[in-house]
Amino acid sequence: MTAVEEHATPMGHGRMHRKEDARFIRGRGTYVDDVVLPGMLHGAVLRSPHAHARITGIDVSAAKAHPKVRAVITGQDLAGLDLAWMPTLSGDVQAVLATDKVRFQGQEVAFVVAEDRYSARDALELIDVDYEPLPPVVDARRALEPDAPVIRDDLEGRTDNHIFDWDTGDKAATDDVFARADVVSTQDMLYPRVHPAPLETCGAVADMDKVTGKLTVWTTTQAPHAHRTLYALVAGLPEHKIRIISPDIGGGFGNKVGIYSGYVCAVVGSTLTGKPVKWMEDRSENLMSTSFARDYHMRGEIAATSGGKILGLRVTVLADHGAFNGTAQPTKFPAGFFGVFTGSYDIEAAYCSVTGVYTNKAPGGVAYACSFRITEAVYLVERLVDVLAYDLGMDPAELRMRNLLLPEQFPYRSKTGWEYDSGDYPATLRTALEMAHYDELRAEQAAKRERGELMGIGLAFFTEAVGAGPRKHMDILGLGMADGAELRVHPTGKAVLRLSCQSQGQGHETTFAQIVAEELGISPEDIDVVHGDTDQTPFGLGTYGSRSTPVSGAAAAVVARRVRERAKIVASAMLEVSPHDLEWEKGRWFVRGDREAGRTIQEIALAAHGDLELPEGIEGHLDATCVYNPPNLTYPFGAYVCVVDVDADTGQVKVRRFVAVDDCGVRINPMIVEGQVHGGLADGVGMALMQVMPFDEDGNHLGGSFMDYLLPTSMECPSWELGQTVTPSPHHPIGAKGVGESATVGSPAAVVNAVVDALRPLGVRHADMPLTPAAVWRAAQGSPIRT
Numbered sequence: 124m125t126a127v128e129e130h131a132t133p134m135g136h137g138r139m140h141r142k143e144d145a146r147f148i149r150g151r152g153t154y155v156d157d158v159v160l161p162g163m164l165h166g167a168v169l170r171s172p173h174a175h176a177r178i179t180g181i182d183v184s185a186a187k188a189h190p191k192v193r194a195v196i197t198g199q200d201l202a203g204l205d206l207a208w209m210p211t212l213s214g215d216v217q218a219v220l221a222t223d224k225v226r227f228q229g230q231e232v233a234f235v236v237a238e239d240r241y242s243a244r245d246a247l248e249l250i251d252v253d254y255e256p257l258p259p260v261v262d263a264r265r266a267l268e269p270d271a272p273v274i275r276d277d278l279e280g281r282t283d284n285h286i287f288d289w290d291t292g293d294k295a296a297t298d299d300v301f302a303r304a305d306v307v308s309t310q311d312m313l314y315p316r317v318h319p320a321p322l323e324t325c326g327a328v329a330d331m332d333k334v335t336g337k338l339t340v341w342t343t344t345q346a347p348h349a350h351r352t353l354y355a356l357v358a359g360l361p362e363h364k365i366r367i368i369s370p371d372i373g374g375g376f377g378n379k380v381g382i383y384s385g386y387v388c389a390v391v392g393s394t395l396t397g398k399p400v401k402w403m404e405d406r407s408e409n410l411m412s413t414s415f416a417r418d419y420h421m422r423g424e425i426a427a428t429s430g431g432k433i434l435g436l437r438v439t440v441l442a443d444h445g446a447f448n449g450t451a452q453p454t455k456f457p458a459g460f461f462g463v464f465t466g467s468y469d470i471e472a473a474y475c476s477v478t479g480v481y482t483n484k485a486p487g488g489v490a491y492a493c494s495f496r497i498t499e500a501v502y503l504v505e506r507l508v509d510v511l512a513y514d515l516g517m518d519p520a521e522l523r524m525r526n527l528l529l530p531e532q533f534p535y536r537s538k539t540g541w542e543y544d545s546g547d548y549p550a551t552l553r554t555a556l557e558m559a560h561y562d563e564l565r566a567e568q569a570a571k572r573e574r575g576e577l578m579g580i581g582l583a584f585f586t587e588a589v590g591a592g593p594r595k596h597m598d599i600l601g602l603g604m605a606d607g608a609e610l611r612v613h614p615t616g617k618a619v620l621r622l623s624c625q626s627q628g629q630g631h632e633t634t635f636a637q638i639v640a641e642e643l644g645i646s647p648e649d650i651d652v653v654h655g656d657t658d659q660t661p662f663g664l665g666t667y668g669s670r671s672t673p674v675s676g677a678a679a680a681v682v683a684r685r686v687r688e689r690a691k692i693v694a695s696a697m698l699e700v701s702p703h704d705l706e707w708e709k710g711r712w713f714v715r716g717d718r719e720a721g722r723t724i725q726e727i728a729l730a731a732h733g734d735l736e737l738p739e740g741i742e743g744h745l746d747a748t749c750v751y752n753p754p755n756l757t758y759p760f761g762a763y764v765c766v767v768d769v770d771a772d773t774g775q776v777k778v779r780r781f782v783a784v785d786d787c788g789v790r791i792n793p794m795i796v797e798g799q800v801h802g803g804l805a806d807g808v809g810m811a812l813m814q815v816m817p818f819d820e821d822g823n824h825l826g827g828s829f830m831d832y833l834l835p836t837s838m839e840c841p842s843w844e845l846g847q848t849v850t851p852s853p854h855h856p857i858g859a860k861g862v863g864e865s866a867t868v869g870s871p872a873a874v875v876n877a878v879v880d881a882l883r884p885l886g887v888r889h890a891d892m893p894l895t896p897a898a899v900w901r902a903a904q905g906s907p908i909r910t
């Protein structure tokens with residue numbers, strides 16, 4: 124592609140530079156911390172040093188006496204306002220500020236509002252809290268022991284740490300195929316607790332206008348409308364008097380889906396002081412207290428014939444949700460979409476049960492690039508398939524090829540009840556194997572093994588279920604997961620698209636303009652995308668679970684088609700023909716059989732606002748609205764091949780190559796899709812090789828900085844080799860599927876499979892993430908010690 128082509132603006136889908144980058148690369152974005160209001164005060168949170176302790180007293184008098192402090196808020200103060208506890212996204216409750224006990228290290232205990240950020244922080248040290256330490260529960264298994272300390276004694280009648288039991292699939296049928304199987308391979312594995320760690324931490328500026336009663340909150344939220352409704356419900360504020368503005372966001376990755384204590388405290392602080400209050404986390408606070416993902420302790424069993432036909436899967440999971448169940452997922456799915464753990468394979472039966480437990484850790488289970496636990500599910504099944512290949516002595520590519528679903532099986536109803544919309548899996552795997560020169564890689568590996576060198580080739584094939592979701596099945600706290608869109612076309616043919624979803628860096632201002640451009644033939648440059656302000660946009664559930672393209676993207680296409688239909692009626696009046704005689708080509712309606720007789724969308728827009736006599740049924744203007752309720756999820760998929768070299772002496776892993784062939788249906792902007800895949804692949808390398816949020820046995824959090832919690836850089840990543848296949852979604856208006864999380868979902872298994880494959884000559888069959896040099900070295904020594 125030449126530079127000229129790259130820069131030409133496509134009249135619709137295609138590669139195009141991101142419109143928003145004009146401000147981002149000039150440092151002209153507006154993030155929450157850039158918001159400065161007249162008279163604005165600053166808040167800071169006092170956090171618990173203990174993982175588990177009873178609070179016997181709090182003395183705030185010295186902090187209140189600090190000359191720059193305007194307010195100090197404790198849990199007791201909030202209790203007086205009935206705000207000490209707030210609902211979580213999973214229907215649990217979470218302490219905004221602790222009243223009775225602290226239940227994780229870093230939990231919010233008090234909030235200071237001062238004239239500047241430094242004074243607020245200084246004053247925290249003047250608060251005197253009496254803690255009576257209690258034994259912490261750090262281990263998920265320990266949490267279930269009968270004598271384990273009860274963490275959530277705030278919940279009435281609670282005598283243990285058990286949150287939920289959930290199962291899916293057919294147990295009897297699964298037991299039956301296991302009884303008939305020639306081979307059963309079993310593997311315990313841990314998907315460690317990890318953190319989304321967006322570059323921008325979480326924060327809010329709350330401004331309660333006492334005169335109008337209007338509350339405006341500039342905040343880091345991936346779901347502005349859902350936040351507005353929740354504030355209304357929790358604080359009893361009238362919803363039309365709440366405005367949530369989510370300005371530019373420096374990454375979300377699921378970290379900015381929920382409501383955090385600091386946001387609520389900023390609102391209360393503004394209400395008490397009558398001034399705007401800003402609260403912004405620092406890096407350690409972000410890593411300690413807001414959002415964790417995974418922490419799934421899984422046992423998987425896979426049953427097969429000796430010829431390598433997979434028959435069934437049986438899985439048990441112990442899910443560590445931390446001290447409050449803050450998991451973000453549709454209500455009916457306590458283990459998210461883990462139910463898609465049967466992956467991309469044609470199997471006879473499957474069953475899984477998941478038990479959720481409380482521990483003395485920060486609330487966990489956020490949808491960090493996981494499409495609601497699909498990351499865990501894909502990791503599980505892709506590791507199991509490799510373990511089975513190991514046990515059968517089969518090539519993992521061949522084993523996968525033999526069991527993948529075939530194109531004629533779509534739409535495919537999985538054994539756990541998911542309806543996969545479309546796919547040609549073997550074609551995608553073949554493309555990846557060809558790009559990687561798989562056979563040559565295996566030959567190279569064999570030669571290296573002769574020389575005692577450790578080279579590994581890892582495969583992963585994933586299927587995701589994204590675009591939550593059909594209102595009938597999916598809601599969050601009772602809010603159905605449909606998305607609104609509004610499109611206005613001005614008299615001169617320029618347009619404004621208003622969306623309910625919110626971009627954290629995905630480039631929605633570009634891709635959503637392209638969706639409308641494709642449908643109407645108006646240049647993307649002439650279409651402004653408005654999002655992230657509840658006063659300016661229609662209701663919808665926000666951006667996470669790669670749902671924007673599947674849901675809001677569909678809404679954008681449908682609303683544009685509605686505009687096109689209105690334009691057709693206006694054009695028929697302009698051309699004095701029946702609408703039935705008109706034909707559309709991108710950008711204009713013309714008379715069938717007479718291409719010269721036509722009107723462009725711009726001409727039509729002007730006429731719709733002018734003095735033209737409009738036909739019955741059309742009042743004027745072309746504007747339209749839409750609420751899109753998706754009929755199903757979309758099912759993107761992909762085949763990944765990872766090549767690693769392992770230094771047996773140091774345990775160092777070098778990811779030498781990574782081939783990723785993604786199929787997300789029709790690509791709106793291939794350049795943006797590739798960027799999304801690059802980011803997700805880097806994420807996957809980070810999780811597979813470097814990341815875990817560790818705790819010691821006292822519940823001390825040991826990952827509070829980027830010196831401890833490592834982020835992958837270009838040094839750890841190879842130059843990605845991307846490929847694609849395109850299988851449109853049959854039910855999506857433009858055939859697109861989500862892609863934002865695909866690479867994070869698919870890549871960890873490929874990397875781990877590669878490292879384990881490298882260690883195969885040493886008899887290694889499995890090793891848990893993160894495969895740090897120490898972990899690899901220990902695995903190579905035959906020690907199963909976990910990191």
Ligand code: PCD
Nearest residue numbers: 375376377490491492628634667668671672791792862863
């Ligand atoms: N696309 C295209 N085509 C297709 C698909 C897609 O073009 N077919 C594109 C779109 O439009 C956008 C993107 O791409 O722009 C993405 O998309 P999606 O898939 O739909 O997704 P969304 O919804 O938008 O987003 C979300 C995601 C998520 S979910 C995550 S994690 C991550 C991702 O996104 N995050 C982020 N990516 C990203 N990027 C950035 N830059 N940042 C961020 O933060 Mo979750 O649940 O939240 O955890």
